[in-house]
Amino acid sequence: MQRDMASSEADYIIVGGGLTGCVVASCLKEADPNLDVLIIEAGADESNNEATKAFPTLFSLLDSDLDWSYKTTPQKNTADRVHPIHAGKALGGGSVTNFQGWSRGDARDYGQWARIVKDERWSYDGLLPYFRKSETFFDRDADAGQHGFEGPIHVTAVSEGPSGRKYPLREPIKEAWLQVGEAFNPDGCSGDLAGVCEFYESWHNGQRQPANVAYGLEGVRRITEALVHRVEFTETHGERIASGVVLADGRRFTARKEVILAAGALRTPQVLLLSGIGPAETLAKFDIPTVIDVPEVGRNLTDHFALYQIYKLRNPERGLALGSPVLSDPVFLQGFPCDWAVNQVVPREILEPALRRDEQYGHTTGDESLLIPGRPLVETLAVYASGGVPGVPTDGSVIMTSVMLLGATSRGLISISSADPTDPPLIDANYFDTEVDKVTLIHGARRTMQALLDTSAAKDYIEAEIPPPGMAALSARSTDAEFEARIRTTGLAHHHSSGTAAMGTVVDTDLRVKGVRNLRVVDASVLPISIGGHPQATLYAVAEQAAEIILQGTN
Structure with missing residues (x-):
């Protein structure tokens, strides 16, 4: 079935076109070409940017327009230093800026x-x-x-x-x-x-082999340079159901099947909080209506x-x-x-x-x-x-x-400093x-x-x-x-943040956000512990299995 490329509806809306978002979108579309899959990515499509392709220009990508360039709060265990945290901000996400x-x-x-x-x-x-x-x-x-x-x-x-x-x-x-x-x-x-x-x-x-190129997004609709503000919900028989997303510029998109958060371990918990899913006291502080009180959202932050x-x-x-x-x-x-x-x-x-x-x-x-x-x-x-x-x-x-x-046991916290989606998340890494x-x-x-x-x-x-x-x-x-x-x-981190919407506390083993329907998380947020190695190999496998789980749920 031919879909209107400008339609504000899709079967699956994927928030974040990074590594995991691109893999899930590609796998869903490959398995069922009739699915209407939409990626909404805050960064640009840098596929034609020569600086992203080869090693010699690697360091020029850090603190560029392709980097969220987050900062932590002053860290008590590291001489009150404010640490930079690099995270890819482009279609392909970290796979466009990492060291491979x-x-x-x-x-x-x-x-x-x-x-x-x-x-x-x-x-x-x-x-x-x-x-x-x-x-x-x-x-x-x-x-x-x-x-x-x-x-x-x-x-x-x-x-x-x-x-x-x-x-x-x-x-x-x-x-x-x-x-x-x-x-x-x-x-x-x-x-x-x-x-x-x-x-x-x-x-x-x-x-470089960025995820959006290696996996291919043929037939997947993409909206880039578009920041998602929050997930919207409907209520049926007392049950909250994710129905779509609202962008920072006010545009709305409706999901016929599911909303999938793949915005990364630092941005995904922020979207959950702005959507009313998180610690009730934090939401009340910023006059965000509570959809479901989940104290663990943003907790369990770990890094290498x-x-x-x-x-x-x-x-x-x-x-x-x-x-x-x-x-x-x-x-x-x-x-x-x-x-x-x-x-x-x-x-x-x-x-x-x-x-x-x-x-x-x-x-x-x-x-x-x-x-x-x-x-x-x-x-x-x-x-x-x-x-x-x-x-x-x-x-x-x-x-x-x-x-x-590799097996870091220190845990930090992601929170918000306002209800404005353009403000960066509050990051207390607690290294x-x-x-x-x-x-x-x-x-x-x-x-x-x-x-x-x-x-x-x-x-x-x-x-x-x-x-x-x-x-x-x-x-x-x-x-x-x-x-x-x-x-x-x-000491500095390796920019391998994970764990902030952990499996077992925030999502179940099918990656569904607990307490609501039709909302999943598929990114490093779900890792409940610090996984050794460099994360992209793990994240490709997680996204591949996630796509299979999602497709099985539609049968």
């Missing part, structure tokens, strides 16, 4: 998720068909039970595939980690994340908090990092300059006392599953570039490391609030310094840490207090 790292979480992460919500569809095995469906994996000899070879997203190891980049520090960095006791893991995207893993990426032939460090190279004239005239082959600019993701397990003797202290202090987001043997909780990347840090040389004389919490996060990040940072500064494999290449201005350099022998002080003064 590709890693699934550990199977134990998804196992905890499934136990919390009592639904095995969200376990690793439950999501595995959708992990496989979303990818075209580069290694045709890989385990077909773990990997897909016909999906929309091409996944490759940095050292393999069309760009085949082998950076000069590849083998020394790997050997350094082996010397401190980390094991080599031949496939970190197979449910077992721990160890020294190839850094997988979704750059393909040096080009990290410590970034800069290291001075010995004899940089050898061409060891980007910026060196020796490292001039254009192939080295066809993706993220990193060979390995090192996912570290924290020893039980460090972790268990911290978990007990958190229990004493009333922190409940950590549980015994953190102690499961083999579950990695912290990741290190060594990046062969300065990372765009202001004041740091870009001449190939330094590298940067990121030590990132680095738990003992578990503290000991985990300190352990990961110490081990990173041990590998890079204290091993025979790395000593001929890496000279010392370059500390931030006014601070003393750290080493593997620095005290816990010295590491903690550095983290609190300089």
